Amino acid sequence: MLDKRIEKSPVQLTKEDFASDQMVKWCPGCGGHAILAAVENVFPKIGYRKENFTIVSGIGCSSRFPYYVNTFGFHGIHGRATPIASGVKIANPDQSVWIATGDGDSMAIGGNHFIHIIRRNIDVNILLFNNQIYGLTKGQYSPTTPIGKVTKTSPQGTIEHPFITAGLVMGAQGTFFARVPDNNVKLMTEVLYEAAKHDGTSVVEILENCIIFNDKAFSPLTSREKREENQLILKHGEPMIYGKERDMGIILKGTSLYAVRIGVGGITEKDILVHDQFSYDPGIHRMLGRMMGPDYPVAMGVIRSAKAPTYDDMVEEQIDNAKKSSSIKCVDDLLNSGDTWEI
Amino acid sequence: MAKQKNIMELEDVVVKFVGDSGDGMQLTGTLFSDTAALAGNDLATFPDFPAEIRAPQNTVAGVSGYQVHLGQRKIFTSGDMCDVLVAMNPASLKANLKWAKPGATIIVDESTFEKKAIEKAGYKTSPLEDGSLNSYHLIKAPITVLTKESLSNVSIDKKLAEKTKNMFVLGMMYFLFQRNLDSTLDFILKKFSSKPEVVQANQTALKAGYNYAETVEAIASTIRVGPAPMGKGRYRNITGNIATAWGLLAAAERSGRPLFLGSYPITPATEILMELSKHKSLGAKVFQAEDEIAGICSAIGASFAGSMAVTTTSGPGLSLKSEALGLAVITELPLVIVNVQRAGPSTGMPTKSEQSDLLQALFGRNGEAPLIVIAASSPASCFYYAYMAAKYSMEHMTPVLLLTDGHMGFGSELFKIPKVADLPDINPPLAKPNDPDFKPYRRDPVTLARKWAVPGTEGLRHRIGGLEKTNIDGNVSTDPLNHELMVNIREDKVMRVANYIPEQEIYGEESGDLLVVGWGGTEGMLKSAVGQMQRAGQKISLAHFNYIMPLPKNTPDIFSGFKKIVVCELNKGQFVSYLRMTYPEFRYLQYNKVQGLPFHVKELTEVFTKFMEEK
Numbered sequence: 020m021l022d023k024r025i026e027k028s029p030v031q032l033t034k035e036d037f038a039s040d041q042m043v044k045w046c047p048g049c050g051g052h053a054i055l056a057a058v059e060n061v062f063p064k065i066g067y068r069k070e071n072f073t074i075v076s077g078i079g080c081s082s083r084f085p086y087y088v089n090t091f092g093f094h095g096i097h098g099r100a101t102p103i104a105s106g107v108k109i110a111n112p113d114q115s116v117w118i119a120t121g122d123g124d125s126m127a128i129g130g131n132h133f134i135h136i137i138r139r140n141i142d143v144n145i146l147l148f149n150n151q152i153y154g155l156t157k158g159q160y161s162p163t164t165p166i167g168k169v170t171k172t173s174p175q176g177t178i179e180h181p182f183i184t185a186g187l188v189m190g191a192q193g194t195f196f197a198r199v200p201d202n203n204v205k206l207m208t209e210v211l212y213e214a215a216k217h218d219g220t221s222v223v224e225i226l227e228n229c230i231i232f233n234d235k236a237f238s239p240l241t242s243r244e245k246r247e248e249n250q251l252i253l254k255h256g257e258p259m260i261y262g263k264e265r266d267m268g269i270i271l272k273g274t275s276l277y278a279v280r281i282g283v284g285g286i287t288e289k290d291i292l293v294h295d296q297f298s299y300d301p302g303i304h305r306m307l308g309r310m311m312g313p314d315y316p317v318a319m320g321v322i323r324s325a326k327a328p329t330y331d332d333m334v335e336e337q338i339d340n341a342k343k344s345s346s347i348k349c350v351d352d353l354l355n356s357g358d359t360w361e362i
Numbered sequence: 363m364a365k366q367k368n369i370m371e372l373e374d375v376v377v378k379f380v381g382d383s384g385d386g387m388q389l390t391g392t393l394f395s396d397t398a399a400l401a402g403n404d405l406a407t408f409p410d411f412p413a414e415i416r417a418p419q420n421t422v423a424g425v426s427g428y429q430v431h432l433g434q435r436k437i438f439t440s441g442d443m444c445d446v447l448v449a450m451n452p453a454s455l456k457a458n459l460k461w462a463k464p465g466a467t468i469i470v471d472e473s474t475f476e477k478k479a480i481e482k483a484g485y486k487t488s489p490l491e492d493g494s495l496n497s498y499h500l501i502k503a504p505i506t507v508l509t510k511e512s513l514s515n516v517s518i519d520k521k522l523a524e525k526t527k528n529m530f531v532l533g534m535m536y537f538l539f540q541r542n543l544d545s546t547l548d549f550i551l552k553k554f555s556s557k558p559e560v561v562q563a564n565q566t567a568l569k570a571g572y573n574y575a576e577t578v579e580a581i582a583s584t585i586r587v588g589p590a591p592m593g594k595g596r597y598r599n600i601t602g603n604i605a606t607a608w609g610l611l612a613a614a615e616r617s618g619r620p621l622f623l624g625s626y627p628i629t630p631a632t633e634i635l636m637e638l639s640k641h642k643s644l645g646a647k648v649f650q651a652e653d654e655i656a657g658i659c660s661a662i663g664a665s666f667a668g669s670m671a672v673t674t675t676s677g678p679g680l681s682l683k684s685e686a687l688g689l690a691v692i693t694e695l696p697l698v699i700v701n702v703q704r705a706g707p708s709t710g711m712p713t714k715s716e717q718s719d720l721l722q723a724l725f726g727r728n729g730e731a732p733l734i735v736i737a738a739s740s741p742a743s744c745f746y747y748a749y750m751a752a753k754y755s756m757e758h759m760t761p762v763l764l765l766t767d768g769h770m771g772f773g774s775e776l777f778k779i780p781k782v783a784d785l786p787d788i789n790p791p792l793a794k795p796n797d798p799d800f801k802p803y804r805r806d807p808v809t810l811a812r813k814w815a816v817p818g819t820e821g822l823r824h825r826i827g828g829l830e831k832t833n834i835d836g837n838v839s840t841d842p843l844n845h846e847l848m849v850n851i852r853e854d855k856v857m858r859v860a861n862y863i864p865e866q867e868i869y870g871e872e873s874g875d876l877l878v879v880g881w882g883g884t885e886g887m888l889k890s891a892v893g894q895m896q897r898a899g900q901k902i903s904l905a906h907f908n909y910i911m912p913l914p915k916n917t918p919d920i921f922s923g924f925k926k927i928v929v930c931e932l933n934k935g936q937f938v939s940y941l942r943m944t945y946p947e948f949r950y951l952q953y954n955k956v957q958g959l960p961f962h963v964k965e966l967t968e969v970f971t972k973f974m975e976e977k
Contacts, residue, residue, distance in 0.1 A: 039825075041837065073817045075663065076827075085825050086838065091817040093666050094827025095659065096689050102624070102656035106663025106671070107817070109647055110622045114667065114817050132659075135652040338642045345643030350612045353641065354779045358545075359598040360400055 021216055022142070025067045025115055032063040037072075039089045045080060050201030050227030054146060055087055057207040058117075062090075064208075065115070065215045073114045075104040077124035080155050080229075081148035084119035098129025101136040104143050112331045115215065116143040122163040123153050126182050130162070134191040139330040140219040144211070147224045149184060152233035170232075184224045185308025185322060189301050195221035196308060197321040200241040201228055206252065206320065213321050219329045240317055249312055253320035258291040261316050268292075269307075269315075276306045278315050296324045368583035369540075374433030375587055376441030377535070380458045381450030383416050383426045386528035390448075391428025393546050394535055399599050399776055400545055402589025403432040406741070406886065407599075408440035408773040408960075413629065413712045420479045425457045434588040438740075439886035440773055442962040446538070446585075448531055450474065450505070452483035459489075467499045469534060471527065473506035501580045505530050505571075512570035518563045526567035533571020540584050543568060593778065600777040602741035602770035603633035606674075606700055609748030611644055614670045616749075617756055617788035621646040622669035624660030626653055626679065629712040630768035631702035634674045654682035658699065662686060665695040666826070668816030670752055674700040676768075677719045678709060684727050687761060691731040691852060693826045694803070694812050696755040696762075696790070700748070703767040705958040714958025715769035717882055718933040723763045724911055724940060730849045732856045734762040735911035739885035741770050742777040747908060749785060756790040758859055759811040760852075765910075767883045769960055790814055796821035802836030810855035857912050866914035870896055870903030876974050877924035879950075881907040881937050884961055888930060891966035902970060907937070913944060921948045928953055928973050930961065 037059050045051040062072060072090035076082035078097035085092030091114070095103045100118045108116045125133045125147055136143065152170065153159040159172040163184065167176040188196045195217040199207045207225065214221035226237045240249045251261040251269065259269040266281050268291035279286045298304065304323040311317055347353050377394065381387045388409055395407050410427040417424030431441035443463040449455035451474040462468060472490065480488050489495055490502055509527040510520070529550075536543055547565055554560040575581055600608075614621035623646065625635045639648045647669070651657040658673040665671035675683060680701045690697045703719045705711035723735050734754055738747040744766055755762040793800050793813035802824045805812050815822040824836060832839040833847055869889060880888040885906045892904040905920050907913070921927055928951040929938035938952045953969050955961060 070818050070820055070823060073667070078828075085827070089823055091666075091823055092825035092827075093663070093693075094825065094829060095662075096685055096828050099655060099659040099686065102651060102659035103663035103666075105649065105656070106622065106624055106660035106665075106669075107667040108663075109649055109660070110620070110664035110669040110671075111667035111817055131652055132656050135656070334647060338645060338647070341642035342645075347641070347643050350608070350615045350644065350782045353608060353611065353644065354598075354782075355596065357598065358396060358400075359596050359779060361596050362402070362592045362594060 021065060022115065022218070025071050025113055027066050028068045032066070032069060034059045034063060036069050037062050037089050039087050041086045043087050044083065046230055048228070048230040049080070050150065050225065050229070051080065051084070051148065053201045053204050053207065054148065054225055054227070055084070057204050057211055058088060058146070060204070060208045061211040061215065064212060067115050071113060071115055072117065073107050074117045074119060075100050075107060076119040077129060078155070079121040079124045079153070081119050081121035082124060084146070098124055098127070099132065100124065101129060101132040105136055105141050108141055108143050108331050109334055112335060118143055118145045120145060120147055122147070122149045122151060123161045126162040126184070126187065134187070137188055137191040137193045137220045137222065140194055140327050142219055142329045142331050144214045145220065145222045147184065147222055148227045149224050150227040150229035150233055151236050152229050154229050154232055158232035183309055184222070186305065188222045189305050189308060189323065193222060193323065194219040194325045194327045196224070196304070196323045197221070198224045198226065198317070198319050200226045200237065200246070200250070200319065202241050210321060213324065217324050219327055239312065249316050251310070251316040251318050253294045253296070253307070253318055253322060255294055255296045255321065258288060258293050260288070260291060267316070271303070276310065276315070296321045297326065299325045301325070367581065370583050370585050372585055372587050373435055374431065374437065375446065375585060376429065376431045376444040377446045377448070378427055378429045378444040378458060378461060379448045380425055380427040380454035381528070382419055382454065383412065383414070383424045384419070385426070385450045386525070387426045387428050387450070390528045390532050391430055393532060393549060395430045395432070395774065396599060397536065397541050397545055398430070398432045398539070398587070399597070401541060402592070403434065403587055404437040404590035404592060404776055405430055405432040405599070406437050406440045406773060406775040407431070408769060411713060420451055420453050420482045422453045422457045422483060425454045427454070427458060432587055434590045436590065437775070438889045439960070439963070442964055448535065450527070450531070452480045452485060452489070455489060456483040456485060462498065464497055465499065467501065468495065469501045469503065469531065471505035471531070472502040473504045503534065503574070503578070503580070508570065508574060509567050512566055513563055516559065516563050516566055518559050522560070523563060526563050529564045529567040530571035533568040534575040537572045537575035538581060538584055540586060543572060592776070596779045597776050598779060599774050600742055600745070601633070601772060601774040602738065602744040602766050603631070603702065603772070604637050605742055605744035605777065606748045606766060607634045607637035609745040610638070610672055610698065610752060611641060611646060612745070612782050612785060613749045613752030613788060614646070615644070615782060616785055617670055617752070617790055619668065619670035619756065619790060622649070622661060622664035622671045623647070623674065624649045624651050624657040624664065624671070625674045626651050626657045628654070628676045628679045630704055630771045631674045631676045631679070631700065633771065634700060634702070654679040655686060658683040658686040661697055662690050662693070662695060665690070665697050666693070666817070668814070670756060671696065672698045672700065674702070676702050676704045677706045677722070680719060680722060680726070687733070688727045688729060688731045689828045690761040691727070691733055692828055692830070694759045694852070696759055696814070698748070698751045698755050699761060699763045701763060701765050702771045703765060711958045713768060715767045715883065715960065716932050716956065716958060717767060717884070718936065718956065719765065720910070720933065720936040720940070723765055730853065732853045732911065733760055734758070734856055734859055735765065736762060737765040737882035737908055737910055738770060739882055739906060739908055741773050741775045744770060745777065753786060753788045754859055754862065756788060757811065758809055758855060759791065759814060760856060765882055770883045792816065793819065793822055795819050801834045802826055803831055804834050805851070809858060810851055860912040860915050863909045863912070863914060865916045866905055866907065866920055868903050868905050868920055871901065872903070872920070873923035874901030874903050875925050876902045876970060877921065877927045878902065878904045878970065879907070879927055879929040879941070880904065880931070881910060884930060884932060887961040887963055887966060890963045891970065894963065894967055895970060900974065902974070910937070918945050918947070921945065926951060926973060928970070930966070932956065932961070
């Protein structure tokens with residue numbers, strides 16, 4: 020559900036209401052342009068007053084984002100978008116707070132803050148531009164770069180095991196995780212709307228192509244020829260079926276997921292798992308989040324959207340309770356409380 | 363009938379309670395101080411405890427102490443050497459005898475002076491037997507044994523009974539100082555209200571101690587410290603950390619901006635975080651962050667969102683916050699950073715005090731990143747300076763760094779309770795909805811402060827951040843001349859605060875042979891030393907600074923009135939370096955001490971005398 024606390028716009032807003040007057044300086048062909056388009060689509064659809072959106076970012080290509088959307092915006096420092104946004108949301112819960120960050124910003128230098136904002140379930144929406152590379156500093160490996168990849172700082176290939184974003188988010192007790200490719204703006208818009216509706220920290224991992232330093236990193240997954248075979252687009256309440264012919268599916272056998280062909284080995288559509296994004300138990304969500312080729316498709320869409328109390332709601336609740344029950348109503352009361360004496 | 367005792371009238375007395383970490387010395391000291399305050403004494407206290415929560419029993423490392431200086435005159439400091447030392451075990455006596463004045467009264471718990479404990483403390487022979495304490499007035503009392511005996515009729519286990527020995531010794535002290543037991547009895551009743559047997563045990567021990575002291579021959583005379591002449595008003599005892607928290611709450615109330623604290627626990631600043639956590643009824647939002655960086659960054663976010671934002675820390679934490687401080691400088695957002703200084707570098711000595719973060723406060727950031735630096739100078743003054751830090755921060759749209767220190771933070775003194783309505787106005791420059799002239803970096807022509815445009819306000823959508831911006835419009839810019847302009851504006855904005863802060867005051871005559879200069883937490887000691895020498899007819903004055911950046915405008919006028927200037931600091935000479943840089947036309951002498959300890963009045967008067975005599 021959209022946040023009732025946040026004031027709705029009295030008029031239907033459009034994309035133009037959020038267009039900024041600043042020149043967009045991302046490289047032509049950068050995935051950032053698609054993300055910008057999806058955000059400009061979804062903000063009017065969400066329908067909050069235009070003054071009730073705040074976008075916060077850290078450092079990196081992703082983090083120029085606030086300058087390109089006409090909302091309240093704060094361009095922070097490297098890795099710290101999440102604590103800055105936490106402060107904005109706790110101080111001003113009437114804001115719909117969005118974070119633009121990258122794989123380096125959120126999972127390397129900002130890794131500590133990233134897991135803690137998720138753990139606290141502060142009601143913000145994180146747009147995680149994952150291009151598996153450091154773009155703004157020109158091509159060093161990031162915490163999501165696949166092992167063995169040759170980059171400017173790994174001329175013989177990286178020797179680091181990458182994070183799987185979904186695993187990190189759910190390991191930090193994340194309540195919302197979605198994944199989308201940058202070349203499916205329609206899906207991205209839908210997912211961002213779901214993220215806005217979620218109460219708590221929502222992480223949307225956008226597989227973003229960096230045309231200069233990591234071009235086609237995701238093309239086995241996102242190219243026109245391969246995407247239907249290699250992407251499982253999840254929909255709540257629907258069976259996990261994918262493939263050009265819609266004949267592939269995911270089943271649960273024992274404690275593992277398997278990709279199977281319907282009609283082979285006695286598998287029927289009834290055997291295919293049905294997606295429950297709202298399940299509080301993250302077991303299946305974790306397995307879905309980890310799936311990758313060549314044996315599995317990569318899960319896209321909303322993988323997890325579980326209900327849990329948010330930090331910011333609980334802050335307001337504690338303050339309301341304290342205001343009702345405490346005898347200290349103003350600072351004069353406080354100064355004169357306890358042991359005092361008159362001279 | 364008890365024997366009639368003599369009464370010793372004293373103008374001021376320093377008392378120190380010392381014992382094992384678990385002996386309850388902090389509570390004993392606090393209750394003794396509260397009772398003294400109720401009797402009308404002025405006072406200042408200082409707790410002195412190890413960083414370890416419970417260091418091994420009966421070791422010097424585990425000694426916890428609480429010092430209180432009380433008087434029938436104005437008290438500026440928690441005192442140098444003590445007149446009365448209460449030592450609950452051999453280790454605490456060993457560690458503290460050097461702080462007792464010659465001839466001081468020493469009360470010891472004789473029951474704890476067993477062979478093993480004596481050896482553990484590092485004594486070869488028992489100091490109670492070997493004559494080494496002959497020059498003191500030693501009162502040996504088997505406190506532990508007597509406490510247990512006094513509780514023989516109370517149904518309470520042995521361990522708990524033993525724990526009330528601090529109340530027994532407090533009772534003895536109340537007799538020695540002829541105090542009324544009521545407020546302590548009342549405190550015990552409230553604190554343990556759910557455990558009647560604990561109430562009974564503590565109250566019984568307190569009274570037993572009093573009665574024992576009255577009967578015993580060893581106490582030949584009692585001490586009388588009369589009420590101090592204090593201004594009319596309502597008073598309380600307050601520590602620097604609590605005063606800081608309350609000053610911030612007062613500023614939030616007066617400014618109409620809700621308080622947000624983003625902080626991470628660190629000794630000796632944690633108490634401010636804990637105190638503000640208690641005051642949700644006043645609307646304070648307290649965020650215990652995952653680290654120091656998240657503490658300040660959340661505060662910056664809250665400030666952007668319209669709150670009176672604060673982060674609290676100590677030296678090492680300030681180092682971690684440096685980058686984000688620069689962000690607050692360039693985004694020109696209000697933010698109060700409280701640094702409760704401790705001895706460094708690195709982890710240093712967390713529970714010991716120092717003034718060694720001054721240069722970090724002034725200059726510890728990348729780029730040209732000036733901000734306001736204010737230093738409080740006593741526990742109660744923390745209230746006022748925290749309030750003023752918040753006021754200047756909001757009115758001038760700049761971060762303000764408030765320096766206190768561990769000594770001030772943990773120490774306490776009497777505080778005349780102000781009325782919030784009597785505090786100075788705070789008028790944050792909020793941008794009005796749909797202001798057609800609003801631009802992110804358009805400024806007030808007098809203060810150079812930009813407007814605070816709070817998210818949610820109609821017609822004010824804008825973007826700011828850590829990249830250099832054009833003046834007025836606030837668009838990202840790398841234009842060389844614009845950058846230089848912005849650097850100069852940010853500096854000028856901070857320097858213009860000198861037009862708003864009070865002029866520097868001088869304690870003593872405006873001219874003379876020696877001007878003592880200090881800043882921050884050393885005020886009490888410097889004032890006491892200078893005052894003593896003034897009474898002895900010396901031409902000496904004190905200029906004690908609270909406003910460091912910018913400095914008060916009349917600073918050079920004050921300096922020019924003296925033949926010599928000596929700058930005294932608990933560091934290697936940081937303020938003096940800053941003064942040499944700012945006012946190079948003067949010659950500065952310096953006196954520095956870096957031991958994690960405060961100045962002593964005696965050492966200061968000796969040093970000042972030496973400086974005055976030198977040609």
